[in-house]
Amino acid sequence: MRFAVIRFPGSNGDHDALMGVELGLRQPVEPVWYQETDLSRFDAILIPGGFSYGDYLRAGAIARFAPVMESVARFASEGGPVLGICNGFQVLTEAGLLPGALLRNDSLQFNCSWVHVRVESDETPWTAGIEPGTVLRLPIAHGEGRYFADPETLARIEANGQVIFRYVDAEGRTGPGTNPNGSLNDIAGVANERGNVVGLMPHPERAFDQMIGGDDGLRILSAVLEAGLSAATRRRS
Amino acid sequence: MVTQDQQSTAGGSWCAEIFVSLKPVVNDPQGLAVRDGLHMLGYDEVSTVRAGKYLQLWLDAPDQRSAEERVRQMCEKLLANPVIEQYHFRLSQDSDHQIGN
Numbered sequence: 001m002r003f004a005v006i007r008f009p010g011s012n013g014d015h016d017a018l019m020g021v022e023l024g025l026r027q028p029v030e031p032v033w034y035q036e037t038d039l040s041r042f043d044a045i046l047i048p049g050g051f052s053y054g055d056y057l058r059a060g061a062i063a064r065f066a067p068v069m070e071s072v073a074r075f076a077s078e079g080g081p082v083l084g085i086c087n088g089f090q091v092l093t094e095a096g097l098l099p100g101a102l103l104r105n106d107s108l109q110f111n112c113s114w115v116h117v118r119v120e121s122d123e124t125p126w127t128a129g130i131e132p133g134t135v136l137r138l139p140i141a142h143g144e145g146r147y148f149a150d151p152e153t154l155a156r157i158e159a160n161g162q163v164i165f166r167y168v169d170a171e172g173r174t175g176p177g178t179n180p181n182g183s184l185n186d187i188a189g190v191a192n193e194r195g196n197v198v199g200l201m202p203h204p205e206r207a208f209d210q211m212i213g214g215d216d217g218l219r220i221l222s223a224v225l226e227a228g229l230s231a232a233t234r235r236r237s
Numbered sequence: 238m239v240t241q242d243q244q245s246t247a248g249g250s251w252c253a254e255i256f257v258s259l260k261p262v263v264n265d266p267q268g269l270a271v272r273d274g275l276h277m278l279g280y281d282e283v284s285t286v287r288a289g290k291y292l293q294l295w296l297d298a299p300d301q302r303s304a305e306e307r308v309r310q311m312c313e314k315l316l317a318n319p320v321i322e323q324y325h326f327r328l329s330q331d332s333d334h335q336i337g338n
Contacts, residue, residue, distance in 0.1 A: 057315070061315065065315075093320075108267060150262070
């Protein structure tokens with residue numbers, strides 16, 4: 001299975017994503033510069049973290065217009081699995097490929113720490129085979145991760161099962177002290193209606209080996225291997 | 238938002254001043270922090286602060302109406318995110334506004 005890691009000017013999680021796939025998953029992976037438009041050789045796309053275009057105007061606002069994003073949108077519309085991590089999540093919301101938006105953390109501080117998230121749905125290629133309720137320990141590093149959607153959208157994505165990850169404590173409970181940024185409903189990650197596009201603030205690619213602090217992120221990257229291959233097969237048939 | 242004395246149909250260069258802020262339903266921790274700072278300085282009369290962005294841009298357009306329409310599109314597509322932000326702008330003839338004003 002061949003992975004693409006989209007690289008914008010200002011991306012800084014691209015190497016982590018490349019390493020996560022290469023060393024963690026042991027799958028072929030290539031960086032894809034933002035001016036490229038041909039993604040036909042890939043089976044899954046990662047949009048990494050960082051500060052694309054310096055986060056000017058709004059995080060992800062300018063990256064959304066990069067030439068590669070049209071191809072990402074096409075890949076997504078064909079059912080291909082796309083994962084937006086941190087700034088990649090922000091880019092996907094700005095592009096309208098995911099609902100909602102990400103705002104400045106309620107603490108106003110950049111938050112760099114390890115958190116727990118609960119997997120809420122296994123109906124995406126990025127969580128396939130992970131039993132809902134499973135708690136994963138993942139690192140975060142963001143200043144603008146407070147998920148927001150208007151009340152109608154929020155109700156709709158909750159009802160549709162599009163909330164994929166929620167901040168919890170180590171036992172899987174939501175509550176005071178578990179939400180690092182003030183996101184609505186403790187949301188850490190969401191999916192599009194179809195489920196093939198997922199965005200999350202935590203960094204699964206920075207948790208692919210116990211040696212670097214944890215390997216729970218590998219479960220998210222591995223999930224796509226089987227699910228993604230069948231999606232890719234469908235897309236090409 | 239164009240004031241009466243700026244009404245004109247002349248073509249040419251226009252200056253748009255654009256104000257972007259979070260929608261009222263969106264929590265604005267930055268505004269809250271600024272308000273608390275003002276309170277600490279003794280400005281107890283301040284009840285609310287909302288932080289936002291101010292942008293100036295200069296454009297050419299055949300008339301005021303088309304300049305307004307273009308700026309509105311720019312706001313909807315890029316300058317503001319309609320999920321979380323609201324905006325308004327005012328237009329004036331370029332000669333009134335030099336860069337840096």
